[in-house]
Amino acid sequence: MSPEVETVIAILVATLRAGTPLVFAALGELVTEKSGVLNLGIEGMMLIGAVAGFIATVLTGSPVAGVVFAMLAGTLVSLLFGFLTLTLLTNQVATGLALTIFGIGLSAFVGLGYIGTPIQGLPPLAVPLLGEIPVLGPLVFGHDPLFYLSLALFAAVAWFLARTRAGLVLRAVGESHEAAHAIGYPVIAIRYLAVMFGGAMSGLAGAYLSLVYTPQWTENMTAGRGWIALALVVFATWRPARVLLGAYLFGGITIVGLHIQAAGFEASAHLLAMLPYLATILVLVLISRDTTRIRLNAPAALGKPFHPDA
């Protein structure tokens, strides 16, 4: 294989890897938002998931246990958010910010003794024969198990929202909680479940970072990916397929920046690090410009608290 082809394959594989945590987090937030709840705490939940998964892996020696633990931790803190916003009816924007601030603080605190601890992260699947096919092998069969899980979860979420009765109920709750409540659906309970799903997915996204992407724990290692995931949901106009596309697009931007530097171009690492954030702003502007499209696609009850007596 020529070195050019190898570079292209390496870039593509790296792009998919860089996009995968965004896929997890954005899919989770998509389901949460479809139920009418805006959780701005993804960044915090991802950090909690990352640190919980890392510590569990160190203690048990099993990255699988780490992944499970990360999802549990993500769910647990999302329940805190759920209790405040759904039961105590606090402002969702403010509570989401609180969750992020709390997650940054708590993860830094808990993870302090684990900075620099080496672990055996989740290795890529080594598929015999198929993995050795040129080009296709590394692109299709050479990934880690969580990558395939992200694709499966994408398919599951897309199917759930579009094709199942439960998905329809969830969307109804997100469009009009009064109507859903009047028909007799348990609005608050459904929203709790959606919030918990978002928490578990954010935890998973965090675990991907600390167990697969860069198998180590560093403070604040999400570096704004939780916020990019939030932007992705808007970019995708609340459609799962576009979430997937957007996540890989952003993964690609991160990776291209790295490769520009590796190719020997004079570019400051600091300036290149701005790229994903600038791209997020650009994409948000392009997509939000069409106000009608946003209004038609956004869940109508997004961010509005629900009190059955009020």
Added chain:
Amino acid sequence: MWFRLEPRAQASRRLRTAAPLIALALTLASGTVLFGALGQNPILALHTFFIRPIDSLYGLSELAIKAAPLALCAVGLAIGFRGNVWNIGAEGQLTMGAICGGGLALAFYGAEGPWLLPLMVLAGGLGGMAWGAIPALLKTRFNANEILTSLMLSYVAIQLLGYLVHGPWRDPEGYNFPETRLFGDQALLPVLVEGTRLHGGVVLALIAVGLGWLLLSRSFAGFQIKVVGQAPAAAAYAGYSRRRVVWLSFLIGGGLAGIAGLGEVAGPMGQLNPTVSPGYGFAAIICAFLGRLHPVGVLLASLLLALLFLGGESLQMHLNLPLAITGVFQGLLLFFVLACDVFVRYRVRLGRAAVGLAP
């Protein structure tokens, strides 16, 4: 549910003041448990955290130094939050203020005069304002969510600062440390009290609190901001422009955060380095809510949050506890503040709802 919430006909005024205090008490209680769990004597730990940092004049002046940038940022944010404008990029606006004001000090290094400092304050404010103007423009012109754009711009600003101090602005005699040269004397805010680091930025913060109060409580613009925030439909009917409120919020918030950044580099730091702020812009969000979005409340909340920063350092120094504990306390405090808000708007009744009522 073992309790239910009954909406109050009118928000309780008494509880409106009491809620932040209840939240503070709950945070302290959690802190006691946390310290106990860490194997520390809770009384000693709480004393080291909350009392020891401010048991001297020097400690009190340090408290004021940390509260100043918090109050500057938080007053601006509170004005925006009142109008339902979610500027959470104060950290970036603060950084840009530091870059613009500090850049001026570097540009005129060796050619200073008494005119430099006022110009730096102006440049800091304008820098923060310009950085705040971007999300405002993107919101009003393109409908882009200001939460996300203002936050993304914070990351961009922090990277820009990193680029400048690692690259073009690095001190030529600084042994390759990522920091600029020390500013000249005329580029530094005056020290107010001999023997402390108390600087003129504290006065700027107090002025900002005063002006913020005038704007919100005594001006028509402030009234418009509040109406747009609380009753968008009524505001539209009255012809109050939502766009104007977005612009106003971001320009004021950005400008004040920029001055806060300038106050850091021309105050205690005296130079630019990659970490101008230990997260003042984000902590200011907590100050805004804890202070009930009222400038005077914000001032008190800033003092408390400043104490959390100092307390974290004190714990690290005296009890060898990690600095990250400050972040845990900040998060807990904001959670409790938001949760206690429920008592203001609702009556909490124990037991299930009576039969026949909604569940």
